[in-house]
Amino acid sequence: MEKLKQHIKNLPKADVHSHLHLAGSQKRFIERYPSANLNFPVKYDGLAGMINFIHNHLNTIMLTDKDVVNFMEIAIESAIDDNVTLLEASVDIGLARFFNNSIDPIIEAVKNLKEKYKSQINFKPDIGVNKDLDLEKVYSDGVRCLESGVFNGIDLYGQEANQDLKPFVKFYDIARDLGVKTKVHIGEFSNHLSIEDAIKTLNPQEIQHGIRAIDSKNTMDLIVKNNIRLNLCPTSNLLLGAVDHLENHPLLKLIDHGIKITVNTDDLILFNTNISEEFIKLLDANLFSLKDLEVIRTNAFD
Numbered sequence: 001m002e003k004l005k006q007h008i009k010n011l012p013k014a015d016v017h018s019h020l021h022l023a024g025s026q027k028r029f030i031e032r033y034p035s036a037n038l039n040f041p042v043k044y045d046g047l048a049g050m051i052n053f054i055h056n057h058l059n060t061i062m063l064t065d066k067d068v069v070n071f072m073e074i075a076i077e078s079a080i081d082d083n084v085t086l087l088e089a090s091v092d093i094g095l096a097r098f099f100n101n102s103i104d105p106i107i108e109a110v111k112n113l114k115e116k117y118k119s120q121i122n123f124k125p126d127i128g129v130n131k132d133l134d135l136e137k138v139y140s141d142g143v144r145c146l147e148s149g150v151f152n153g154i155d156l157y158g159q160e161a162n163q164d165l166k167p168f169v170k171f172y173d174i175a176r177d178l179g180v181k182t183k184v185h186i187g188e189f190s191n192h193l194s195i196e197d198a199i200k201t202l203n204p205q206e207i208q209h210g211i212r213a214i215d216s217k218n219t220m221d222l223i224v225k226n227n228i229r230l231n232l233c234p235t236s237n238l239l240l241g242a243v244d245h246l247e248n249h250p251l252l253k254l255i256d257h258g259i260k261i262t263v264n265t266d267d268l269i270l271f272n273t274n275i276s277e278e279f280i281k282l283l284d285a286n287l288f289s290l291k292d293l294e295v296i297r298t299n300a301f302d
């Protein structure tokens with residue numbers, strides 16, 4: 001097993017579903033903030049429980065613009081620790097609140113991080129938009145990020161059920177016009193119909209999670225027809241209660257339906273896992289052979 005673990009660790013890997021300022025490993029975090037004294041939960045009470053932990057604990061440590069950059073650096077270093085050679089991680093544009101409500105210093109910081117780590121990792125930042133953000137900011141700060149040329153993708157997240165996605169259509173159109181990759185979070189805690197709605201409304205290239213697609217053949221067919229890749233995060237699903245046991249994770253059923261999937265970390269700092277550990281867990285649960293994992297690993301580089 002040790003030999004297998006080392007083999008997986010040594011393989012070049014990609015993480016394409018990650019939220020940058022929450023993507024540092026707990027180990028790196030404690031090294032950088034030794035007096036932080038955080039007790040990380042082993043399980044969260046759904047999305048609300050996770051947001052609670054971020055607000056009441058993490059946000060008491062991430063207080064300044066420098067902390068935000070620190071958190072991002074920790075994330076990139078944690079990816080390098082695991083031999084992740086491609087990191088697509090979203091930078092939440094709401095973080096402008098730490099930079100005198102200006103987006104430009106964030107764009108500059110992200111540009112500097114790309115440069116700083118370029119010999120070690122291909123860091124491709126996504127523009128992260130929470131649906132709670134003022135629409136005005138989406139179209140001012142978000143478009144400024146798009147036009148900066150620093151970002152490679154966009155991603156939309158936050159509450160999933162009963163959300164009107166139409167206000168974001170133009171943002172997705174602008175991204176497409178600029179040749180920027182389009183992703184959207186949907187179908188982790190919302191039903192298969194919400195996935196169909198997101199596909200029809202935003203026409204994304206990739207879906208973050210999308211696991212509830214297994215409840216409908218029609219939804220899975222739509223995903224295949226549109227050639228949409230699902231960027232899954234098994235441990236995140238488990239710790240947030242979207243899936244009860246790893247053995248019951250929908251990923252096999254999705255693959256069997258012909259859907260292209262990848263395996264990712266979501267928020268390292270919260271879920272205390274990395275890509276190698278995700279692969280090991282899937283092997284341990286007898287969900288995959290090493291050969292299957294090779295397909296999943298290489299999918300993420302497409």
Ligand SMILES: [Zn+2]
Nearest residue numbers: 017185208266
């Ligand atoms: Zn996510």
